[in-house]
Amino acid sequence: MIANQFREPTGYLDFARFGPPSNAVLAERTRLTEYSAVAGPTTVDDLMRQDLRARAAVARLCRTDTDHVVLLPNTSTGLFQAAFGVTGEVVVSAAEFPANTYPWSRAAGVTPRWVRHVTEIPEALTKDTVAVSLSAVDFRTGFRADLAAMRETVGDRLLVVDGIQGFGVVDEPWEVADVLVVGGQKWLRAGWSTGFMVLSDRALERLAPVLSGWTGAEDPGLFDDSVHEPAPFAAAWSLTNLSPIAAGALNTALELVEQASVKQIEAEISAKIDELGDVIQRAGGQIVSSFEPARRAGILAFTIPGRPAETVGAALTAEGITATIRPEHVRLSPHVSTTADTVDQLSIALKRILPTGRSAGEPRRSVAGVLETLIPTINGLGSALGPGTEVVLHDLSKLPNSIVAIAGDLTYRSVGGPMTDLLLGLVRRGTTQDLTNYETHAPDGRPITSSTVFIRDPDGVAVGCLCVNSESTSASPPAQDVETFPGDVDTLQRHLVERAVADVGVPVSLMKKAHKSQVVKVLDDAGFFLIRDAVDYLAAELKVTRYTIYNYLNETRGPSPTQP
Structure with a gap:
């Protein structure tokens, strides 16, 4: 990998704000600066070729050509270029980074046309909308937009994408954007005053190059006392010559990305996000950023309950951790060069924040050990209870595939299977009180008696549960099922959706927005969205986009900075 190219100090976790440049970038800047210091007849022309090298690297990573790429000094310049070239209604989230609202x-x-969140964009589109502008990755929550789905939603309108928090970090179909603007000082680690804009054919046709300088003209080298027409390609959005030293730095940074491959970079950063997330959760912290792998990039935001973010941030700074501190949370952002020592340093820092001097996660590890210890006893307990009985152990950290041990086949389930719909709903609502001797039915229709006892950590948080099911001897079995026992996650998903649609009482083909929103609310209460890929599954069932599902969730849950 390319990790040996970097030398940021242990504890640096702030790449979403600034990415310290690589050794190769520093060397290239030095080389070009020294070359300019001994200028000769060909020096300027040689230096200016750095522009083409950098544009070629951008084109390769964006699957386009150099005619569709123009270099810019930063993201803001590109977004202003796009905004001044548009006439009409533009849908944009007010929660975007200011670089994407001011233009x-x-x-x-x-x-x-302002919306609260990118997920509300589909509902905000009107016949007058000419463009949509959004960030590929939200700077606060780390939510990674589904650009391919947004392209379908936007249709023939212009799609403007601020890619600074995602380019070079996640493998996205950047070519679906009509305008892609990226600054190089963060994840690309090219240093300040580096960046680019990529324009699609649609953008070249529709955007007016209002801010077009002499280097954006058809004949920039022809000085005939005339103002020439803008160039017929992306160069039209050039104002003047940029620093060839910055262009060389950008090219070097992009070549490092190519050398490592974006997929490999994404995988390594994702693994580090998982490590940091584990440290935070073991310390009693709450992750408030998008944590689903498909909907995150390199940003991890968290809080420590009962402690202001400013207090947590100050303590981290005192322990040598560099992070972004916002009023609502602390934001961490690792890169491929983030070391195990940095992860350990964060763990130590979080432990020292707690008044006991130990991590709140330590008791949880002991409880996890208890669950592991219980696994071998499940078969013995099942044998002791005798035929017609089933004993199941659930680990709530493995939702929804929570079954870690099972003895008996009363409900025809196995290890790795999901929890029941009843249990999933209880976990979602936080009402994890013990349930004893309630009547329901096994999958084959036999009446059974069930009991569920929750296993808790020293703080009273449910981390697992022990369930005992036995053939019922009741003279009056229940008229309807209290819970169902799905054998796999697909069956659980299908059951929950079918039940929610039935509760609303309107066939999907006849549903209006209010009906579909109610289905989402019912499913949210039932814990449906704790299941991986639940949003995609429901979007297909309701025949809407995944963005619409997120929009319904925002409406039913109310505004929250932690929403994806």
Whole structure:
């Protein structure tokens, strides 16, 4: 890998703010600066070729060509270029980083249509909408937009994407964007004053190059006292020559990304996010950023309950951890060069924040050990209880495939199977009180008596549960099932959706927005969205986009900075 290219100090976890440049980038900047210091007849022309090298690297990573790429000094310049070239209604989230809100507010020809979150964009589109602008990765929550799905939703309108928090970090179909703007000072680690904009054919046709300088003209080298027409390709959005030293640095940074491969970089950063998330959760912290692998990039935001983010941030700084501190949370952002020592340093720092001097996660590890210890006893307990009885041990950290041990086949389930719909709903609502001797039915229709006892950590948090099911001797079995016992996650998903649709009482083909929103609310209460890929599954069932599902969730849960 390329980790040996970097030398940021242990404890640095702030790449979403600034990425310390690589050794190769520093060497290239030095080489080009020294070359300029001994200028000769060909020096300037040689240096200016760095622009083409950098554009070629961008084109390779974006699956386009150099005619569709123009170098820029930062993201803001590109977004202003896009905004001043548009006339009409533009849908944009007010929660975007200011670089993606000010341009649309300042451009005289634009009528901004503000939404609260990127997931609300589909519902905000009107016949007058000419463009949509969004970030590939949210700077606060780390939510990674589904660009391919958004492209389908936007249709023939212009799709403007701020890619600074995702480019070079996640493998996205960047070519679906009509305007892609990226600054190189964060995840690309190219240093300040580096960046680029990629324009699609649609953008070249529809955007007016209002801010087009002499280097954006058809004949930039022809000085005939005339103002020439803008170039017929992306160069039209060039204002003047940029620093060839910055262009060389950007090219070197992009070549490092190519050398490592974006997929490998994404995999390594994702693994580090998992490590950091584990440290935070073991310390009693709560992750408030998008944590589903498909919907995250390199940002991990968290809180420590009962402690202001400023207090947590100050303590981390005192322990040598570099992070971004916001009023609502602490934001961490690792890269491939983040070391195990940095992860350990974070763990130590979080332990020292707690008044007991130990991590709140230590008791949880002991409880996890108890669950592991119980696994071998399940078969013995099942044998002791005799035929017609089933004993099941669930580990709630493995939702929804929570069964870690089972003795008996009363419900035809096995290790790795999911919990029941009843148990999933209880966990979702936090109502994890013990249930004893309630009547329900096995999958084959036999009446059974069930009891569920929750296993808790020293803080009273449920971490597992022991369930005992036995053939019922009741003279009056229940008229309807209290819970169902699915054999796999697909069956659980299907059952929950079918039940929610039945509760609403309207066939999907006849549902209006209010009906579908109610289905989402019912499923949210039932714990449906604790299941991996639940949003995609439900979107297909309700025949809407995944963004619409997120929008319904936002509406039913109410506004929250932790929503994806």
